[in-house]
Amino acid sequence: MAGGVALAVVPVLAALVLSGAVLWLLGTDPLEYYAYVARRGLLTPSGLQATVTRMAPLLLVAAGLILAFRTGLWNLGSDGQFMLGATAAAVVAPPLAEVLPGWAALGAGALAAMVAAALWSLLPALLKARHGINEIVTTLMMSFLGLSLANALVKLVFLDPGTTVPQTRTLAVADRLPALPGTIVSGGVLIGLAAIVAVHLAMTRTSFGLKLRVVGASPRAAIHAGLPVPLLTVAVFALSAGLIGLAGAVEVMGVLGNVRADWNPAYGLSVIPLVFLARLNGFAAIVYVLLFSALQIGAESAARRLGVPAYFTLVLVANLLIVLAVVEYVAQRRRPAWT
Structure with missing residues (x-):
């Protein structure tokens, strides 16, 4: 347990340092910056509500990635899947909200987003399942294509002619996902929490999750055990991408209302x-998503108040990746050869 805590806490502290x-090299007091970010992201009512709202798409992306990674599949096409899902929801929900009840329009938008993202993952899934082609390369390529396609659709096909800014039609505020009672927090956060808890329980408490973990641990052993590895591979890709596409729908139908050209929050990366x-643990991922969301919200405010660019959070993420790689390397070297 102590080792697990150290592996979870030490990389964060090292990345912060x-x-x-x-x-400090940029001329900003690090303690002042971190204190300001924490105060704006967690310790004020408005900041905390903004932080929880930001968590909604991140939780859904995390759920999709955990599902794929625990099955041994590297779905790195999340940004393209997210944008195509967001675009599909932005295209379907606004016109349907004018003729259908709000819940039906939102449901149709969510379904369209999940289907669009799942279909976009189909080519890498089939190449992996039928020909064993490395999914890292194919999903990354499809992500770039997905971002470009979503941008082209917004500018050329689904452009709202009533605006001067290239964007899709806007979903009215009254038709969006309802806020939690007494707050301005988007109800999408409940969808995100439900999704990541469901994925965690499915992977750890069900026979389907056991089959997926066997595939992730050893595809050869899974084939020897009679598991339909190609079918499971395609299913996992579709489910993973569907959750990530749903993240795009939640962001559009809960917060933004539309998709603008050249918009890409890069939540997947x-x-x-x-x-x-979080070691692919759903409950631990909720905590880290909360902290990261607070960091993002606080950093946006710090960019105006302290002059530190808002994209400094990407520097922190990059440092975290470096530290994680070093920690994993050290852990592998210290592990006995017979384990």
């Missing part, structure tokens, strides 16, 4: 180190 050194820091 490294990032603090970067802040930010969440990857968080799920590995």
Whole structure:
């Protein structure tokens, strides 16, 4: 247990120290910056509500990544899947909200997002399942193509002619996901929490999850045991991408209301180190997503108040990835050869 805690806490502290050194070189007091970020992201009512709202898409992305990674599949196409899901929801939900009840329009938008993202993952899934082609390369390539396709669809096909900014039609505020009672927190956070808990329980408490873990641990052993590895591979890709596409729908139908051209929050690249820091544990991932969301919200405020660029959070994520790699390397070297 002590080792697990150390592996979870030490990388975060080391990344904070490294990032603090970067802040110091830029002429900013690291302690002042971190204190301000924590205060704005967690210790004020408005900041805390913004932080919890930001968690909604991140939790869904984390759920999709945990599902794939625990099965031994590297779905690195999350950003493209997210954007295509967001675009599909932005195209479907606004016109349906004018003729259908709100819940039906939102449900249709969510379903469209999941289907669009799942279909986009089909090619890498089939190449992996039928020909054994490395999914790292194919999912990354499909991610770039997905981002470009979503941008082209917004600018050329689904452009709202009533605006001067290239964007899709806007979903009215009254038709969006309802806020939690007494707050401005998007109800999408409940969807995110339900998804990541469901994935965690499915992977640890069900026979289906056991089959997926066997596939992830040893595909040869899974084939020898009679498991349909190609079918499971395609199913996991579709489910993983569907959850990530749902994250895009939650962001559009809960917060933004539309998709603008050239918009890409790159949530996937930010969440990857968080799920590995959580050791692919869904409950631990919730904690890290909360901290990262607070960091993002606080950093946006710090960019205006302290002059530190908002994208400094990417520096922290990069340092976290470096530290995680070093820690994992040291842990592997110290592990006995017979284990």
